[in-house]
Amino acid sequence: MNFLCDVHISYKLSKHLGDLGHNSEHVNQILDKWNTPDKDIAKYVDENNSILISKDSDFQSSHILINSPKKLIKINLGNISNTELIDIFSKNIKAIEKLDKDADQYIIEIDKHNISYLLTKE
Numbered sequence: 001m002n003f004l005c006d007v008h009i010s011y012k013l014s015k016h017l018g019d020l021g022h023n024s025e026h027v028n029q030i031l032d033k034w035n036t037p038d039k040d041i042a043k044y045v046d047e048n049n050s051i052l053i054s055k056d057s058d059f060q061s062s063h064i065l066i067n068s069p070k071k072l073i074k075i076n077l078g079n080i081s082n083t084e085l086i087d088i089f090s091k092n093i094k095a096i097e098k099l100d101k102d103a104d105q106y107i108i109e110i111d112k113h114n115i116s117y118l119l120t121k122e
Contacts, residue, residue, distance in 0.1 A: 001100050004045050006054035007034045009075070012082045013053070013089065020093060025050075038062065042069040051100065063107055063120065071100065073108045080112070088115075 003024040005014045017024035027041060028034055036044075038058055045052045051071040052059060063072050073096070077085065089096075092115050099106060099117055107118045 001097060002048055002050035004030070004041070004048075004050045004052050006041065006052060006056060006059075008055050009053050010082045010085065013085055016086045016089065020090075023050075039068075045069040045071070051096075060107060063105075067105060067120070070105045072106070073110065076109055076111045
């Protein structure tokens with residue numbers, strides 16, 4: 001799988017996903033770095049068949065309204081430690097892999113004690 005971590009997502013999570021065998025980039029490594037507009041981030045994610053990991057609810061609205069980004073993991077955790085975030089991903093990576101294999105468009109929402117999946121269609 002390919003991941004793109006948005007500006008407020010830790011580089012440590014990006015590295016961890018890479019250590020798990022996935023391709024992972026951080027928005028600060030591409031395009032106009034932290035100055036990249038959301039629409040350009042969504043376009044980049046869609047063109048590269050990546051999954052955007054973000055805390056930004058604007059991406060969730062964009063997914064629902066215009067189907068972009070097509071694949072989104074929305075983090076609803078507030079300020080938690082990098083260790084906690086990495087642990088949540090480690091516990092759920094197999095389910096994320098399965099969903100990504102089975103669906104072309106989706107939103108995954110991660111809360112402190114819950115992970116939910118919403119399959120969407122064009």
